């Protein structure tokens with residue numbers, strides 16, 4: 001028995017990194033979990049088997065593409081049809097691209113805005129009617145320290161993350177009387193494939209070596225001089241989904257080693 005017993009959580013982008021940690025943490029708290037993301041099918045099957053084995057809960061995988069509104073609606077419908085409800089929605093899928101603005105590929109801009117921002121709108125839109133009917137819901141959006149501060153060469157990412165902070169506040173106000181909360185978590189740097197894949201682009205844009213990017217850009221940003229861990233983000237997401245967090249809504253909770261206050 002866990003604090004999410006009987007609840008169903010859809011976690012977008014949960015085949016890797018923060019989303020995978022959320023899926024595991026929620027499953028550990030007793031939730032049914034809909035896992036989503038783009039990954040090698042073999043890995044996803046392994047992950048689902050591991051979650052089922054470790055936590056003896058039901059987990060189902062959907063390859064819904066977060067750039068496609070119809071597939072996002074189908075993802076929510078899959079959760080409702082399979083488990084009877086979608087009570088928790090974690091909008092977490094995300095991509096990143098680092099490039100000077102004059103060289104920033106337009107298709108990267110479109111994909112980042114679609115996956116990191118618009119997908120959350122489409123998923124919330126699809127999940128809210130069921131949450132309203134049941135009179136309970138939790139929406140957690142994975143934002144970023146870049147929802148409040150900028151860094152050079154991340155124009156699309158910073159724009160999308162500022163957008164998700166605004167969407168979070170608006171949705172929180174609209175749903176405040178419906179016992180549905182909507183919050184975002186803003187991690188600092190977490191060592192995941194999203195960050196690792198952009199090291200070469202960051203080296204090029206900043207004319208730095210790999211170790212300089214890691215130590216003088218990433219770790220230097222955070223006064224703790226440590227990366228945030230995926231488990232730490234997942235623990236905060238779990239708390240936001242608990243009944244104890246019923247009065248937290250519209251918040252943008254930093255977990256960034258002090259980066260945004262420094």
Ligand code: NAD
Pocket residue numbers: 012013014015016017018019036037038039063064065066067092093094095115116142143144145186187188189190191192193194195
């Ligand atoms: P990750 O690369 O480990 O995971 C990203 C997930 O998104 C994967 O499951 C991937 O398959 C999925 N995804 C990508 N494109 C998709 C698409 N079109 N449709 C469906 N799923 C798709 O990255 P992460 O670091 O765990 O990032 C998760 C979230 O956390 C993102 O929103 C990211 O912006 C945010 N974030 C990350 C950091 C960090 O330092 N890693 C910091 C702040 C915020």
